[in-house]
Amino acid sequence: MNPTPVAADKQGTMEDPNHPLNRLTPEQVEELGRELQAIHDEVFAELGATDAAYIRRLVKVHRRLAALSRIALMNSRFTPMLVAGTAGLSVAKILENMELGHNILHGQWDWMNDPKIHSSTWDWDNVTPSSAWKHSHNFVHHTYTNVLGKDRDVGYDTIRIDHRQRWKPAYLAQPAYNVLLAMFFEWGIAIYDLDFPAVKKGRKSKEQLHDEVRAIGRKAGRQVFKDYIAFPLLSGRGWKRTLAANLTANVARNVWTNAIIYCGHFPDQAYVFTKSEAEDESQGAWYLRQLIGAANIEGSDLFHLMSGNLSFQVEHHLFPDMPSSRYKEIAPRVKEICEAYELPYNTGPFLQQWWSVPRKILRLALPGGGPRPKPGPYVAPPVPAHASGGDALRAPFPSAV
Amino acid sequence: MVERAARPQISQVRRTLVKVGRTLTTPLVPDDYLELLNPRWSMRELRGHVVSITPETPSCSTIAIRPSAPWRGHRAGQYLRVGVEIDGIRHWRAYTLTSDPDHPDGLLSITVKHVDEGAVSPWFTELCQPGEIVFLGDAEGSFAVPEPVPAKLLMITAGSGITPVWSLLRGLAARDGLGDVVHVHCCHDEDDFIFGRALTAADEREPGYTLVTHYRRDHDRLAPDGLDRLCPDWRERTTFLSGPGELIDTFVAHWDEHGDRDLLHLERFQPVIGGDATVAAGEGGVIRFRVTDFEATSDGRTSILEAGEQAGGTLPHGCRMGVCHTCKCTLIHGRVRDLRTGEVSGIPGESIRTCINAPEGPIELDEGHVVIKGTNARSQR
Ligand SMILES: Cc1cc2nc3c(=O)[nH]c(=O)nc-3n(C[C@H](O)[C@H](O)[C@H](O)COP(=O)(O)OP(=O)(O)OC[C@H]3O[C@@H](n4cnc5c(N)ncnc54)[C@H](O)[C@@H]3O)c2cc1C
Ligand code: FES
Numbered sequence: 001m002n003p004t005p006v007a008a009d010k011q012g013t014m015e016d017p018n019h020p021l022n023r024l025t026p027e028q029v030e031e032l033g034r035e036l037q038a039i040h041d042e043v044f045a046e047l048g049a050t051d052a053a054y055i056r057r058l059v060k061v062h063r064r065l066a067a068l069s070r071i072a073l074m075n076s077r078f079t080p081m082l083v084a085g086t087a088g089l090s091v092a093k094i095l096e097n098m099e100l101g102h103n104i105l106h107g108q109w110d111w112m113n114d115p116k117i118h119s120s121t122w123d124w125d126n127v128t129p130s131s132a133w134k135h136s137h138n139f140v141h142h143t144y145t146n147v148l149g150k151d152r153d154v155g156y157d158t159i160r161i162d163h164r165q166r167w168k169p170a171y172l173a174q175p176a177y178n179v180l181l182a183m184f185f186e187w188g189i190a191i192y193d194l195d196f197p198a199v200k201k202g203r204k205s206k207e208q209l210h211d212e213v214r215a216i217g218r219k220a221g222r223q224v225f226k227d228y229i230a231f232p233l234l235s236g237r238g239w240k241r242t243l244a245a246n247l248t249a250n251v252a253r254n255v256w257t258n259a260i261i262y263c264g265h266f267p268d269q270a271y272v273f274t275k276s277e278a279e280d281e282s283q284g285a286w287y288l289r290q291l292i293g294a295a296n297i298e299g300s301d302l303f304h305l306m307s308g309n310l311s312f313q314v315e316h317h318l319f320p321d322m323p324s325s326r327y328k329e330i331a332p333r334v335k336e337i338c339e340a341y342e343l344p345y346n347t348g349p350f351l352q353q354w355w356s357v358p359r360k361i362l363r364l365a366l367p368g369g370g371p372r373p374k375p376g377p378y379v380a381p382p383v384p385a386h387a388s389g390g391d392a393l394r395a396p397f398p399s400a401v
Numbered sequence: 402m403v404e405r406a407a408r409p410q411i412s413q414v415r416r417t418l419v420k421v422g423r424t425l426t427t428p429l430v431p432d433d434y435l436e437l438l439n440p441r442w443s444m445r446e447l448r449g450h451v452v453s454i455t456p457e458t459p460s461c462s463t464i465a466i467r468p469s470a471p472w473r474g475h476r477a478g479q480y481l482r483v484g485v486e487i488d489g490i491r492h493w494r495a496y497t498l499t500s501d502p503d504h505p506d507g508l509l510s511i512t513v514k515h516v517d518e519g520a521v522s523p524w525f526t527e528l529c530q531p532g533e534i535v536f537l538g539d540a541e542g543s544f545a546v547p548e549p550v551p552a553k554l555l556m557i558t559a560g561s562g563i564t565p566v567w568s569l570l571r572g573l574a575a576r577d578g579l580g581d582v583v584h585v586h587c588c589h590d591e592d593d594f595i596f597g598r599a600l601t602a603a604d605e606r607e608p609g610y611t612l613v614t615h616y617r618r619d620h621d622r623l624a625p626d627g628l629d630r631l632c633p634d635w636r637e638r639t640t641f642l643s644g645p646g647e648l649i650d651t652f653v654a655h656w657d658e659h660g661d662r663d664l665l666h667l668e669r670f671q672p673v674i675g676g677d678a679t680v681a682a683g684e685g686g687v688i689r690f691r692v693t694d695f696e697a698t699s700d701g702r703t704s705i706l707e708a709g710e711q712a713g714g715t716l717p718h719g720c721r722m723g724v725c726h727t728c729k730c731t732l733i734h735g736r737v738r739d740l741r742t743g744e745v746s747g748i749p750g751e752s753i754r755t756c757i758n759a760p761e762g763p764i765e766l767d768e769g770h771v772v773i774k775g776t777n778a779r780s781q782r
Contacts, residue, residue: 052489063429063437070425110403113484113491115446116433118403120769123428131767135692208691211733222427230424 014277018374020292020343021277021285032341033284036291039333040319043326044111052112054325055104059117062100066092070231073245077238082245089249091306094256096125098308103324105130106138110321127186127220132193132212142320146265146293147278160364162272167367174365175358185254190216256306260297263353264313266360267295268372269346290317291338295346296331297353304328314346335378342377402717402729402752402769404493406446406484406536409470415444444470451533452508454525457595460515461561462526463499465508468537472509475502475540477572478565478668482538482725483511487524491536494521495670495724497564498540501571509537512595514561541724544641544668545569550578551639555632557652559587559623559644560595565668566643567596570603570610579609583632587615587623587644623648625655636660643668669722683738683745686760690714691733692768704740705730705755705766716755716768723757730755735764 014022024032069088076082101124103109109117123130144150148162159178160171181188194212198204227246235242271292278289297303297311304311312327315334322330338345363369411419422431436443449466456462475481475498484493496511513525544565546554550573556566563586573579588594594614604612613631615623628635642652642665649667656665685701688708697712699705706728709716719727723741729752736747737758745761747753755766 047489049489060437063434067434067437112489113403113493114486115403115405120402121405125428131692135694139693219428222424225424226427234425 014274019271020288020341024288024341026282026284028341029284029288030282031284032337032343033282033287035337036287036318036334037283039330040322043319043322043330047111047323051323051325052114055100055109055112055117055323058095058099062092062095066096073231073238073242074235075238076235076241076245082238082241085242086245086248089245090252093125093249093253094306097253097257098260098310099305099324100124100308101126101130102308102310105134107321108323123219125223126189127216127223128190128193129212129215129219132215133189136193136195138320142317144278145290145317146270147273147275147289149275150278159361161266161360163364163369163371164272164274165364167364171365175362178358178361182255182258183251185258186250187220190220259354260307260310262357263297263350264294264310264316267346267348267353267356268360269344269348269375270295271374287318288343290314291334292344292346293317295348295353297350298347299350301328303350311350335380338378339380344375345378346375402727402731404482404484404491404719404726405538406448407473407539409444409447410473411444411470441469447537449509449535449537451529451531451535453531454529457512458593458597460526460593461512461595463510463512464525464529465500465510466535466537467506467508472507473539476545477502477568478544478546479540479542479568480544480565481509481511481540484536484538485521485524485529486534487520492521493536493538493719493725493727495541497568497668499564499567501575512561512564512567514595538726542668544643544666546573546578546641547639550580552580553634553638554580554582555635555638555640556582556584556586557623557640557642557644558584559648560593562644562648562668562670563588563595564643566641567600569641570600574603574607579607581609583611583613583638585613585615585623585628585631587617587648590616590618625652628655639664639666641666641668643670645670683743683759683761686735686762686764688760689763689765690716690730690768691765699759701738701759701761702740703759705737705753705758705760705764707756708759709755718756721756723754726754728755729753730769731767733765733767736761737764 016022065088069085069092072081072085072088076085101122104117104122105119105124107119110119112118115121119134126133141151148164158170159174160167194209194216195204196209199206199209227250228243231246232239232243271289273289273293278285281289291314294313294317296314297307299307299311309324309327310316312324312331315322315327315331316324318334319327319330335345337343360372419431425431426434430445432443432445448469450469452465452467454462454464478497480495480497482493482495484491486492496513498509499512500508500510511525513522515526516522542565546569554573556569558566566584570579570582570584573582584600586594586600591597594600600612603610615627615631632638636659640656640660642649646669649669653662653665653667656662682701685699685703688697688699688705690696690709693714695709695712695714697705697708697714699708703711706716706718706721716730717727719725721728732747732749732751732753734749736745737753738745738761740757740759747761747764753766
């Protein structure tokens with residue numbers, strides 16, 4: 001169908017007749033919800049020993065890599081050891097935070113009922129205690145995804161990420177502020193999890209804040225002691241190099257996670273909602289909001305692994321509790337649904353997705369700014385001739401897969 | 402909260418080493434790395450390996466298990482939770498400890514009856530092989546002969562419900578206490594009689610032990626009105642009852658009406674849905690769930706789990722009767738009353754079972770994990 005023309009400043013809002021929430025009837029939205037729920041239930045009925053083996057193997061890989069990198073860094077006076085150790089530790093920290101920590105804390109592996117890989121017991125290599133993060137991320141962000149004023153990932157006072165947020169002079173600093181935030185992302189999250197505005201508004205007790213500050217203090221203390229005191233001490237004369245290596249690994253992990261997370265929600269394609277749009281929504285509408293409020297990143301299997309499969313942000317938002325290793329497999333079915341309902345399926349290569357974020361942060365640091373065009377409905381790319389059954393005689397045989 | 406095995410007893414030296422090592426391995430513990438070298442070196446959870454599987458009847462086997470750390474001991478009649486991993490999922494079930502508390506080789510045993518369509522019991526009766534690893538909880542339960550041992554006892558059992566009574570009888574025999582015990586057991590026939598050979602022999606040898614069998618091959622189900630015939634002085638006897646839910650319910654009703662309820666002890670194998678708030682009710686209070694940020698109120702008879710569900714929350718749970726520990730949440734502050742015993746307790750940071758506790762005044766809990774839009778259904782089972 002041809003999009004009805006609409007004034008530029010109405011695009012992506014409810015005044016836009018092309019907004020998916022306007023275009024689909026309530027019945028269609030419910031049907032959409034049922035179809036998506038069916039994918040979820042099908043995968044969950046299948047989960048078993050193979051999935052368990054995947055996550056256990058990854059846990060082992062991470063622990064081996066972390067241990068070897070730390071040992072290498074104890075000999076950081078030898079430059080090859082320093083380089084290998086820094087690289088290894090950075091990769092280990094990224095794996096630990098993304099494919100392991102983030103996903104396990106979501107409860108994606110809770111079905112295994114294994115207390116060593118469970119959201120209620122897992123703690124990650126990050127200054128934020130997992131309990132605070134489970135509230136702010138799993139609950140607040142995933143329930144109120146991209147709802148202005150509710151989802152604190154969007155429109156958190158310090159970042160103006162949507163043109164509908166009123167401009168304040170303080171936003172002029174947001175480009176510089178964001179560079180710092182990326183480098184020290186874990187500390188940013190820790191402060192963000194404390195949710196000072198909630199305390200100010202009386203939604204959260206002072207006692208709770210006090211408990212949480214103490215928990216962060218304890219957690220951060222242990223992390224800092226490990227990375228910046230204990231391991232450097234164990235490196236003898238190479239202590240300065242080990243300290244620098246550990247700092248590098250932490251910053252590398254921070255910058256990477258920050259980039260992946262920004263790419264998940266802030267690209268121009270993703271829709272942002274107002275409170276009233278998300279009020280009293282049905283299960284179907286909840287699914288729809290998750291679907292169009294997130295954006296994927298295209299990449300190789302290694303890239304997906306290093307991004308904790310958050311490169312499948314759309315699938316992750318639809319099914320936050322589904323093991324991440326299954327996202328790739330269900331992605332084609334989600335696309336089919338998008339095509340059938342003429343909905344967008346937001347995706348793009350890493351650099352394109354990533355660049356749209358700083359561009360937006362820079363633009364919206366200044367007053368004004370309008371919406372950028374939203375993508376139209378997803379259309380499946382034409383099937384190459386040799387892949388369709390019709391040209392079986394010319395297709396490579398046997399096929400690679 | 403996820404169901405966990407017992408913590409093995411570890412030496413003071415090891416505890417100190419772990420504490421020091423943790424500064425390097427945080428947020429993990431040294432055991433997580435030791436395990437990479439040899440899984441046996443990890444002491445995070447009590448495991449056991451299956452030593453032997455001995456059939457008791459065509460559909461029931463005794464599984465002997467060697468725990469990975471010295472067993473802390475138990476009282477006859479207690480049960481433990483056993484975890485087994487089947488197709489990537491760890492399942493926990495409660496089984497009566499049928500082994501002697503002071504077994505010379507430190508072995509434990511459970512005696513499992515096959516339940517058609519069951520997830521776990523068929524694994525034990527059909528698939529389990531020696532060498533298999535299982536996870537072990539601590540000994541739990543208060544099904545025990547009171548002290549001093551009452552002069553006259555009556556045991557009423559049916560099917561696999563015999564297991565805790567088997568342990569009680571062995572416990573009594575070991576201390577020469579089989580003074581005057583009448584045991585009424587109901588099952589299909591001789592072949593279906595778990596521990597039948599040993600108990601029939603005891604009936605012949607022990608003057609204080611009288612076995613009365615009630616085979617369903619020949620009779621209707623065991624009903625309370627048959628008691629006057631099977632054991633005429635049942636009213637005077639301290640009675641232990643263990644079997645299927647319906648049997649227990651009918652006998653409890655009978656005791657309520659015609660006997661002395663205080664003399665009746667029971668053990669249920671199957672969950673009762675809804676907490677039994679029969680003990681003195683407390684004051685109740687407001688419950689705040691911190692992670693999903695909502696409040697519920699209990700009148701003092703309603704468990705935290707039920708109150709939370711009535712308020713629209715989705716909370717983790719399993720058996721709803723205090724057996725499985727799936728419903729555990731961390732108490733942030735406040736005190737709770739155990740609905741089974743009426744006992745009030747609560748230290749901040751303690752994990753409590755929401756299905757058997759009611760708030761005593763305002764409390765706050767950390768649910769441990771978040772269930773989004775009810776999509777976590779599978780893990781709650
Ligand atoms: C305190 C306690 C002690 C126990 N001790 C023993 C013991 O010594 N030996 C023993 O074999 N079991 C014992 N049980 C029962 C045991 O915990 C399991 O419930 C049983 O083995 C069935 O588990 P499953 O996984 O095979 O069946 P599930 O997958 O849990 O259930 C499958 C189906 O069978 C039904 N069902 C469940 N249990 C029974 C049952 N016992 N009889 C008939 N139908 C059932 C369920 O309602 C369900 O429909 C005890 C339970 C408790 C609470
Ligand atoms: S102990 Fe099983 S639900 Fe509470």
